Amino acid sequence: MLTWQSNFPVTSQTSRIIRFGKTVTPVVAFSSSSHIHQRSLRYAVLGAGFAGLSVAWHLLERSATDLRVCVDVLDEIGIGGGASGVAGGLLHPYSPKVKPLWMAAKCWEETLRLLSIAETQNGALNQNSNVFIARRKGILRPVVSLKNMSVMNDNAQNSLASCRIRSINEDAAQSLVPNISVPLDLAFYMPDAVNIHPQGYLEALYLACETLAKEMSSVGPGEKAINFHKRSIGHLLELEGEYDAVIVCLGARSTFLPELSGKLPLRTCRGIIAHLRLPDNTSEEFLEHSPSILSDAWIAIQNPRNLYAGSTWEWKSRNYSQNVSTEEASKALEELIPKASAVYPNISKWAFNGARAGLRAMPPLTSNGSLPLLGQIDDLIGQTHKSKFWLFSGLGSRGLLYHAWLGKLTAQAVISCDEDVIPLELTSWRPKLIRKS
Incomplete structure (x- = not known):
């Protein structure tokens, strides 16, 4: 049962909303007169990467049909503008850092479900055929x-x-x-196993959220809306009272927020991936049926003449820009190519075609493995606030595997205002003095 109501009535929205660099109108504008007495909830999801869009989807999907729900996704860069957008995209459930296996199984199944939803959305709208959502070659x-x-x-x-x-x-x-x-x-x-195109997947998943909001609004008494705002958040308390709940899904950028600085057991790591292509005068291609390769350096196949290789590891970096300087790219290639050549010697025939980077939020290593950080963070922020604050961060290098199921758990906890729906392994990162008794 929901235990809180909106602190502010939701009226017709007049602010401009930016999506993929374009100004668009909101999917659903709540009327200030037709449902004035109907309960409403407003959620702010900070971050438009794997974590944020998974939470946004599940907040809509699991909300009660009689409630008016508005989900605002806020990100200063854009959809997939952080580490999620430049991830390798190699999805499988196996890693010594993912324990226990039942958790990996749930994550795997829910990610495949969200992937299918994104693929269906992409196909329905006839999106850019040059960008695949998933390459199912193992x-x-x-x-x-x-x-x-x-x-x-x-x-x-x-x-x-x-x-x-x-x-x-x-x-x-x-x-x-x-x-x-x-x-x-x-x-x-x-x-x-699957090779996902992260940017294509994230953009399709956001469009799927828009479609879901429209469908739910058409069949139930409670209108649903999702909006993307290209907005920088300098302080969490900027949003105090504006939303019923604020869910921080900013990855490494969570550590830059003043209210959370020095309070999260996260390590930052900048990783660079290289885009390689076969020169036009080279007839040899990576076979269409061939799988991607996982080793000390992974090789994610895009098509027979394009691949991504990664990733480097620069610990304690605070640079979350995707842009890579010429010097950085050169050093990255010096590190990546020998590792990739050890298992795929033919990579020496491929030409460098650019590089991008992402700043990962690496979770602490515990007896349960390296698990992301979930839970309510009101006590970390201090004082009493009208809004409820939540955290979903620390996806590390396994964001694709974790994001769907853990986003579902986070949404369930937010909607019910009950952290107990989240397994203790995922909330035990906090000091005992602020954990629920």
């Missing part, structure tokens, strides 16, 4: 060390039915990716 991981072998063997023995892991020898690996190097004559193939 992921191949050559074994390069005994430690690597041990971890992958364990994963293979406990693999999910919906994402199998097959151990194959060098000949079988080369039938998938010609000329691939398999130093220990063993590779692990995940045929059900």
Whole structure:
């Protein structure tokens, strides 16, 4: 049951809303007269990356049909303007940092559901055919060390039915990716793993949120709205009283907020990925059926003549710009190409075509693995406020896997105003003095 109501009546919206650099009108403008006595809720979601758009979707999807709900997504850069937009896009549920396996399974299933929703939306609107949402060719991981072998063997023995892991020898690996190097004559193939185009996925997911708001408004008494505002937030308390709940989904940028500075157990890490393409005078291509490659440097295939390779790791960086200088790009290539060549020697034939970067928020390592940070943060901010403040951050390098299910949990907690719907493993990061008794 909802335990709070809107502090401010929602009236017809007159502010301009920016989406993908264009001025648009709101999806739904609440009438100030037709439903004046109907309960309404306003939510602010800070951040338009994996976390923020997952929370926005689930806030709409799980809201009561008789409530008027407005979700405002705020981001100073734009949809996918942070680390999410330049992620590698390699989606699979296996990592020594993801424990327990039941949590990985739930994350995997919910991400596949959101991915399907985004693909359906993209197809329905006939979006740019040159940008794919998901490339379903699997992921191949050559074994390069005994430690690597041990971890992958364990994963293979406990693999999910919906994402199998097959151990194959060098000949079988080369039938998938010609000329691939398999130093220990063993590779692990995940045929059900997916290579997602992050920017295309995020833009399609936001459009799906707009469609959902329209559909829910047409079939229920409570109007639903979602709006994107290209807006910088310098202080959380700027939003005090304007919204019933504010959900901070800013990733590494969460640590820049004065109210949260020095209070979150997050480490920042800037990662650079390189875009490579085959020169026009090169006839050899990456085969259409070939999977992407996961190793010390991952290789995410875009099409037979384009790929992304990543990623570098620059700890304690505070630069969250996607722009990469010529010097940065040169150093990144010096680091990435030798690692990629160790498993895919033919990458030496590919030409550099640009680089982008993202500032990741890396979660702390605990006995339960490296898990994101979720929960209510009113006590971190201090004093008593009309708005409720929540946090969903620390996706690290596994944002694609985590974002959908954890966004669903966050939305459930916000809607019910009950943090207990979130597993304790995800809220135990806070000091005991501010945790719920």
